[in-house]
Amino acid sequence: MVKRRATILIVDDERINIQILDNALSDQYNILAAMSGEQAIKVALESRPCLILLDIILPDISGYEVCKALKNNKQTSHIPIIFVTAQSLPEDELKGLELGAIDYFRKPFLVPLIKVRIRNQIELVQKTAALEQLAWIDGLTGIPNRRSFDKRYFEACKYAVRSKRRICLILLDIDFFKQYNDYYGHAQGDVVLQQVARALEQGVTRPLDLVARYGGEEFVILLTDSSEKEGALLAEKVRQKIEDLAIPHIKSNINRTLTISVGVTTSSNDGGSLDSKALLETTDACLYEAKAMGRNTVVSADFRPRTPKSI
Incomplete structure (x- = not known):
């Protein structure tokens, strides 16, 4: 059985940052991109990615507002969000985590570290989804329970x-x-x-x-x-x-x-x-x-x- 590739949504207003992450991740994952907060919300609702890499500074609404909107929507609240930003103050990281983000990456990127941390998060998402699926399936017959x-x-x-x-x-x-x-x-x-x-x-x-x-x-x-x-x-x-x-x-x-x-x-x-x-x-x-x-x-x-x- 062919394992389905996970999808990651990258949200950043700088094309070069999207390109760097795409080059680092596209060999393992399907990559989607958005360059504004409103576009990010729209893509997340339509595509339901496995993970979102979200910049804080965006041209329309902040990444914090995007995170809040996604976490308040039942259709997207389960999607893990990692903030990727140049802002380095502890209070910035704290605010992101309090809004429901699972991690916080700082720019400039250290690509090998990002790849490992993203891999760990994707594996956790997939294992959680598998366990949730098992809860609805009869263990003996393989049909719904x-x-x-x-x-x-x-x-x-x-x-x-x-x-x-x-x-x-x-x-x-x-x-x-x-x-x-x-x-x-x-x-x-x-x-x-x-x-x-x-x-x-x-x-x-x-x-x-x-x-x-x-x-x-x-x-x-x-x-x-x-x-x-x-x-x-x-x-x-x-x-x-x-x-x-x-x-x-x-x-x-x-x-x-x-x-x-x-x-x-x-x-x-x-x-x-x-x-x-x-x-x-x-x-x-x-x-x-x-x-x-x-x-x-x-x-x-x-x-x-x-x-x-x-x-």
């Missing part, structure tokens, strides 16, 4: 109410999975969970839809802008996809192969409020009914909130 689903579901419900659109929930459970683990062992059970996750990802192809591990042997699919019929058809598609894997399951009462039961519920699009908890509960009830009907089946139901409330 319950925390990730909860966040996306909350956002999808707000979108559905605001845009008068439907969302669809598909909740599925591997049939007789406890018996599978007891007979084949938990290590093989983990392999099956991974196989099911891959099959679900392959079956859900729209970019904005989500497949997540809901917990244990349960998985959930979140569809945006989807009708009840579309949701039911996709649920049947993934049910058949799991059955077609033909994974032996001698302790199953259904064809001696691994199967899933599926519940599907779609919200209304009447522009009213949406009870996100009730939508989940209704989907779970559909899944329970699918199991009661003999498993390896899909149960779908229109969703109309019994006691609507704002999310």
Whole structure:
């Protein structure tokens, strides 16, 4: 896998300073440049660089004001900023650090030292991003976890109410999975969970839809802008996809192969409020009914909130 090059934004009103830093860093990083404070804010918002090297003296607003603006914006507040300036008074450095900068370089540049310190900061940014990503991913299957689903579901419900659109929930459970683990062992059970996750990802192809591990042997699919019929058809598609894997399951009462039961519920699009908890509960009830009907089946139901409330 090719490692993505980090992007650094250099903000300085002197072209020669930008050129020196570009020559020193461009072999390892993607370099962007801005020569004014307003331009720096615009580029940072558009490009979201991994690191900003920011001069204090700029032709329009000061680097301090740029730093304050970026740190007060949720979209850019996470970007580390290093002040690069000719100002050498301790109070100048203190002010920059108090505004949220992580370091302070003085001109004239000592290029080898700058390269090492920038490398350390980029590595820290990348490690932090990797850890943050892991917090949203299920460690076993590699797909989004319950925390990730909860966040996306909350956002999808707000979108559905605001845009008068439907969302669809598909909740599925591997049939007789406890018996599978007891007979084949938990290590093989983990392999099956991974196989099911891959099959679900392959079956859900729209970019904005989500497949997540809901917990244990349960998985959930979140569809945006989807009708009840579309949701039911996709649920049947993934049910058949799991059955077609033909994974032996001698302790199953259904064809001696691994199967899933599926519940599907779609919200209304009447522009009213949406009870996100009730939508989940209704989907779970559909899944329970699918199991009661003999498993390896899909149960779908229109969703109309019994006691609507704002999310």
